[in-house]
Amino acid sequence: MFNVILRLPDVKRKTAERPKACPYCQGEILQRWGQVRKPVKDTQARKVRVYRYRCTVCQRTFRHYPAGTTRADQTERLRLFAVICWRLGLSYRGVSAILSGLGIGLCAMSVWRDAQGEAEKLGKQRQWKPVRVLGVDGAWVLGWGEKRPVLVAVDLGAGQPVAVGYVDEHDPQAVRRWLEPLVQRLGVSVIVTDDLSLYRTVARQLNVEHQICQFHVRRWVGRTLKELQNSLPREWLWVVEEVKELITDLPKEGDRRLYALWKQVAVRRGKGSDPLTPIDQLRDLLIRLSEAWGDYCAFYSDPEIPWTNNGTEQVIGKMKMRARTVRGYKTWSGMQTGLMLAGTKSD
Numbered sequence: 001m002f003n004v005i006l007r008l009p010d011v012k013r014k015t016a017e018r019p020k021a022c023p024y025c026q027g028e029i030l031q032r033w034g035q036v037r038k039p040v041k042d043t044q045a046r047k048v049r050v051y052r053y054r055c056t057v058c059q060r061t062f063r064h065y066p067a068g069t070t071r072a073d074q075t076e077r078l079r080l081f082a083v084i085c086w087r088l089g090l091s092y093r094g095v096s097a098i099l100s101g102l103g104i105g106l107c108a109m110s111v112w113r114d115a116q117g118e119a120e121k122l123g124k125q126r127q128w129k130p131v132r133v134l135g136v137d138g139a140w141v142l143g144w145g146e147k148r149p150v151l152v153a154v155d156l157g158a159g160q161p162v163a164v165g166y167v168d169e170h171d172p173q174a175v176r177r178w179l180e181p182l183v184q185r186l187g188v189s190v191i192v193t194d195d196l197s198l199y200r201t202v203a204r205q206l207n208v209e210h211q212i213c214q215f216h217v218r219r220w221v222g223r224t225l226k227e228l229q230n231s232l233p234r235e236w237l238w239v240v241e242e243v244k245e246l247i248t249d250l251p252k253e254g255d256r257r258l259y260a261l262w263k264q265v266a267v268r269r270g271k272g273s274d275p276l277t278p279i280d281q282l283r284d285l286l287i288r289l290s291e292a293w294g295d296y297c298a299f300y301s302d303p304e305i306p307w308t309n310n311g312t313e314q315v316i317g318k319m320k321m322r323a324r325t326v327r328g329y330k331t332w333s334g335m336q337t338g339l340m341l342a343g344t345k346s347d
Contacts, residue, residue, distance in 0.1 A: 011066070031053065042075040091108075095111045131155045151178060152165075160345055176206070189208055192211045194213050200212075215309075217247065265286065
């Protein structure tokens with residue numbers, strides 16, 4: 001049996017500490033200027049004591065709230081509790097119903113605003129946090145009536161999403177326009193992606209290292225080699241076996257060996273419009289692997305670079321799972337907020 005402990009902000013019913021300075025002019029000489037009992041929405045507290053202070057420098061007054069409270073009716077504890085309930089799979093109306101059972105009247109729109117605020121807060125926290133290794137992958141999510149393309153960027157060091165864009169990953173110009181400010185702002189030096197060829201071009205344009213997910217490489221190469229094994233002349237089957245070994249071992253000099261194999265395989269014959277023979281397909285495979293070999297082995301140069309993009313795919317998996325339970329998003333802002341919250345790892 002497992003116990004789940006939620007770490008929620010503490011809420012003080014009153015504060016014994018005086019403010020250190022005026023929020024308007026930073027004046028340090030403050031006079032207490034009365035108090036008020038403020039009703040709040042919370043799982044435990046119903047009222048808190050708020051003191052008012054007057055600055056002797058600028059003559060302005062302000063309220064000093066106890067820990068866990070603000071000028072809003074909701075406490076920070078209730079706000080975060082509502083967001084956690086939504087992340088666990090409840091709808092906005094479902095969260096409202098749960099809170100009503102606790103004697104707290106909070107409408108579904110307030111829960112929606114809480115989720116929007118939490119996503120904005122997380123976005124500001126990550127906006128300038130350096131990210132050296134960035135995982136990038138695309139997905140299709142149900143929104144306003146049909147599947148919509150999104151591009152997700154994940155900090156592979158922390159395992160947290162840093163951005164979600166309304167971008168089709170098969171559009172190289174759109175991918176570059178979306179990635180370029182992220183790379184510059186976060187200081188990204190390596191991107192990890194699947195084997196879609198446009199990512200290699202974009203990485204070169206952005207002047208960053210590129211690691212292609214080995215899971216994707218081994219999957220498509222294995223499938224191609226299996227097809228060739230059934231169609232190649234027997235005298236060339238040894239090349240297939242050697243390619244399998246190179247893909248499995250990933251030696252640093254693998255590109256040279258693949259290029260040497262490419263030169264040994266019979267030269268393509270026939271007109272350009274003729275269908276490719278199995279030997280032609282083998283030659284194309286060898287030169288393609290040789291040219292991209294550096295992107296398969298970037299992880300050799302730095303232990304912080306993962307050799308797969310599993311971290312990004314795990315985040316996208318959480319996003320897709322939550323998208324199915326909400327039965328599709330209605331707007332892009334709602335989708336962006338929902339995906340970011342669903343993909344965020346709880347501390």
